[in-house]
Amino acid sequence: MNAGIIGMGQFVPEKELTNFDLEKIMDTSDEWIRTRTGIEARRVADDDMDTSDMGVRAAEQAVKNAGISPEDIDLIIVATVTPDYRFPSVATMIQHQIGAKNAAAMDISAACAGFMYGIVTAKQFIETNDYKYVLVVGVEKLTKAVDWSDRNTAVLFGDGAGAAVVGQVSEGRGILAFELGADGSGLKHLYQKEYIQMNGREVFKFAVRQMGESCVNVLEKAGLQKEDVDFLLPHQANIRIMEAARQRLDLPQEKMSVTINKYGNTSSASIPLTLIEELESGRIKEDDVLIMVGFGGGLTWGAIAMKWGR
Numbered sequence: 001m002n003a004g005i006i007g008m009g010q011f012v013p014e015k016e017l018t019n020f021d022l023e024k025i026m027d028t029s030d031e032w033i034r035t036r037t038g039i040e041a042r043r044v045a046d047d048d049m050d051t052s053d054m055g056v057r058a059a060e061q062a063v064k065n066a067g068i069s070p071e072d073i074d075l076i077i078v079a080t081v082t083p084d085y086r087f088p089s090v091a092t093m094i095q096h097q098i099g100a101k102n103a104a105a106m107d108i109s110a111a112c113a114g115f116m117y118g119i120v121t122a123k124q125f126i127e128t129n130d131y132k133y134v135l136v137v138g139v140e141k142l143t144k145a146v147d148w149s150d151r152n153t154a155v156l157f158g159d160g161a162g163a164a165v166v167g168q169v170s171e172g173r174g175i176l177a178f179e180l181g182a183d184g185s186g187l188k189h190l191y192q193k194e195y196i197q198m199n200g201r202e203v204f205k206f207a208v209r210q211m212g213e214s215c216v217n218v219l220e221k222a223g224l225q226k227e228d229v230d231f232l233l234p235h236q237a238n239i240r241i242m243e244a245a246r247q248r249l250d251l252p253q254e255k256m257s258v259t260i261n262k263y264g265n266t267s268s269a270s271i272p273l274t275l276i277e278e279l280e281s282g283r284i285k286e287d288d289v290l291i292m293v294g295f296g297g298g299l300t301w302g303a304i305a306m307k308w309g310r
Helices: 019-023 030-037 051-066 090-098 111-127 184-189 200-222 239-248 267-281
Strands: 002-011 016-018 041-043 075-079 104-108 134-141 159-169 174-182 190-192 196-198 231-234 289-296 300-307
Touching: 002 051, 002 111, 002 267, 002 300, 016 019, 019 030, 041 159, 051 090, 051 134, 051 159, 075 090, 075 111, 090 104, 090 134, 104 111, 111 134, 111 159, 111 174, 111 267, 111 289, 111 300, 134 267, 159 267, 174 200, 184 190, 184 200, 200 239, 200 289, 200 300, 231 239, 231 267, 267 289
Parallel strands: 002 174, 075 104, 075 134, 231 289
Antiparallel strands: 002 159, 016 041, 134 159, 174 300, 190 196, 289 300
């Protein structure tokens, strides 16, 4: 029995905050942000919209796309570092609001690698035949966690949600291999107390090394070669980090998804948002081999090799 993604949904707020908007409120410039990060704009949720509200919209879309009802869901996993409250979990709030009355619910905290952790956790429940459908939501309202006077971090982050229903798929499709990892000694380089704090240089060095290594590792675990990869979906944190991962796989530019220019870094929402965009554009097709890879605070990382399709 193979586990894979059978339905997806997304939500991004309407309000767009461009680099030119940021020029008016802090000492920065469009050129400075673009050349260092690849970001041109990001989405910002209104004050009356919190993390769970965005998660509900993405979840509803994913359930509909999967062709199931909310009552069919056995478990909801929400990857987030910006919950509405310390407790209850965002997952329980989504469970109630979408009417998934038969689902267990929990949040996980793995920062920008959270969606990878959620999908891999869902895989275990599906492949042991304990659950039939697991809803995984990556959702963040990072704009409530940034210090808008800190130009090194405030320019990076945006809000959004992506959701996936994980269930049984046909033989040969779905999740082929995965890698999850953590290095708690790197906590000091990326963390949040009141606001997000980041040592950009150290995080950059870690991410360039780890993203590439994880891509190669999951390919080896899946028994695949670099030339078997049809598409790379990296966490959208920094275009230079993403390019390093692409080059490690010897992929042409057109085989890597880039949405960071429009959405910025949306943490756990970035990979599902990117996947949905490429599906809707028609660039990802049935039986394509995908590599999804992300890294985040913790420090954490995760990668998945997947053959797309039900």
